[in-house]
Amino acid sequence: GRAPTETTTATFGLGCFWGPDATFGAIEGVVRTRVGYAGGTKPDPSYRVLGDHTEVVQLDYDPETVSFRDLLAVVFEEHSPRHQTGKRQYQNIIFIESEQQREELTAFLDTKEYTADEVETRIEPLETFYLAESYHQKFNLSDKSWITEPFGEAGYDETDIRESPAAAKLNAHVAGHDVTVPFLSERGPLASESR
Ligand code: MHO
DSSP, X not given: OOOOSOOEEEEEEESSTHHHHHHHXXXXXXXXXXXXXXXXXOSSOOSSSOTTOEXXXXXXXXXXXXOHHHHHHHHHHHSOTTOOOSOGGGOEEEEEOSHHHHHHHHHXXXXXXXXXXXXXXXXXXXXXXXXXXXXXXXXXXXXXXXXXXXXXXXXXXXXXXXXXXXXXXXXXXXXXXXXXXXXXXXXXXXTTOOO
């Protein structure tokens, strides 16, 4: 089917952002992924000049298919909430972008054996998300020219690939994740193929 037009964003810090880019890309209802920097104060960070920011993954998800709470279940599989790394680049952070997400986090933590006060994971509002460099986006695709070249031939530039629902699924697939429902019908030559 077509990628849904109404999506919500969620942003998480879970260590080096290449891994979570692929982990979340595999999830049904996660439509787009991108990696970047957030959680600090330095204006316009880059990978080399990160300042006090953290590597983060940002998702556009379809809340009709996957809830924030579902995403939190994955977040808590992907890190140890009782331990935090001192290195800000790799800290574990759950960014809260709405009252709805705040409520879903509270409900999720209620099912766990600890409270929000007991987790070392940073829980904070998202201030500014800065996109990471193109070479960090969909990192698992970067040495897969058999995937990236056809995208280029179909007219996709780096931004198009970063924001492509199909590329998010392919990035997850080549990283070894089980991808169940790919969005492979977004536009162009792929648009006539419906699942
Ligand atoms: N320096 C590590 C992690 C990279 S991640 C983008 C590596 O090269 O594997 O921080």
